[in-house]
Amino acid sequence: MSQQTCSSRRALLLEGVRDTVPMLVGAAPFGVIFGTLAIAAGLSSATAIGMSVLVFAGSSQFIGVSLIGAGTALPVLWLTTFVVNLRHALYSATLLPFARDWSLAWRWPLAFWLTDETFAVVEHRFRTKGAQGGQWYWLGSSLAMYGNWLLWTVVGVSLGQSLPGLANLGLDFAMGATFAAIVAPQLKRRPALGAAVAAGVVAMLGRGLPYKLDLMLAALAGVTSGLLLEGLAGRKEQST
Amino acid sequence: MNHWLAISGMMLLTVLIRASFLVFGQRLAFPDWLNRALHYVPPAVLSALVVPMALAPAGTVDISLQNAYLPGIIVAALVAWKSGKTLLAIVISFVVYGLWRWGFVPG
CATH class of the missing domain: 1.20.5 (Single alpha-helices involved in coiled-coils or other helix-helix interfaces)
Structure with a gap:
């Protein structure tokens, strides 16, 4: 390998890191909150940090911790993880055309690190500037997100441990407020709002069903409503 | 577990x-429908978790001054919706929740 390609690889890696910086800032508070809540929900510091190391998926980690804290059965926890993460398959499909010729030694780790944030950064780059040498750029973005997430998880875990009364100080509330704050900005489009309302109503009606079936039914009702409303809106647009 | x-x-x-x-x-x-359906999974799942927390924090429906979760969670949603700042929304909602408990919930 020549000196030149080596330095251009490093340049690409650093560009990936640089373009991901805004995402790092956005993810940091969630890392802290995740670590804190995980401890309050009864995870050990090893399992809390282990979840960030091994799963590395913000929203399903939050939901996972709240389900583990509530003593949910494993199949339900896993089914929820699957449903919540399914959008990543879409990212995987979108980036495949660029990565088709890369070796598996590249594709496996880059897939492991494929978050919403890295997808947004990498997809934008490849679409506008092409994917030449893109695995190094993607790696830079991935490592930045991963290191950032682990760092802030550890900060949150130590915060959770130094405030042992936190569990009594409204852990449930913190969880609810976090979810509400994450979901609210997504509801500006009417089908998404309809999905949220339908899911909320079904969740209320189904409270207490075994195996958290209420959650699955509510999710199904929400997604179906969103699709129906989107279909209606599309038809109206066509007719005008 | x-x-x-x-x-x-x-x-x-x-x-x-x-x-x-x-x-x-x-x-x-x-398939295209699955593609579109995936966009609605996060709002659906999160709402399914949040709504019962707000309306029935102890398992039964509680729409009263004693339920500090309800105003707190509404404030979290409103602030996030208006400002787009998640952390700000969480902090403000915590203040509302704390004050509400202090003001309306005995003991």
Whole structure:
């Protein structure tokens, strides 16, 4: 390998890191909150940090911790993880055309690190500037997100441990407020709002069903409503 | 529950989904309706978790001054919706929740 390609690889890696910086800032508070809540929900510091190391998926980690804290059965926890993460398959499909010729030694780790944030950064780059040498750029973005997430998880875990009364100080509330704050900005489009309302109503009606079936039914009702409303809106647009 | 077992399962599912197309690739196809449906999964799942927390924090429906979750969660949603700042919304909602409990909930 020549000196030149080596330095251009490093340049690409650093560009990936640089373009991901805004995402790092956005993810940091969630890392802290995740670590804190995980401890309050009864995870050990090893399992809390282990979840960030091994799963590395913000929203399903939050939901996972709240389900583990509530003593949910494993199949339900896993089914929820699957449903919540399914959008990543879409990212995987979108980036495949660029990565088709890369070796598996590249594709496996880059897939492991494929978050919403890295997808947004990498997809934008490849679409506008092409994917030449893109695995190094993607790696830079991935490592930045991963290191950032682990760092802030550890900060949150130590915060959770130094405030042992936190569990009594409204852990449930913190969880609810976090979810509400994450979901609210997504509801500006009417089908998404309809999905949220339908899911909320079904969740209320189904409270207490075994195996958290209420959650699955509510999710199904929400997604179906969103699709129906989107279909209606599309038809109206066509007719005008 | 064994937490490590729970985490291992979560890891396996997450990495397999992310690797689906990238690693196993070309043979998989993604129908258009599923494509669109996925956009509604996060708002649906999060709302399904939040709404019962706000309206029935102790399991039964509680729309009274004693339920500090309801105003707190409404404030969290409103601030986030208006400002787009998640952390700000959480902090403000915590203040509302705390003050509400202090003001309206005995003991």
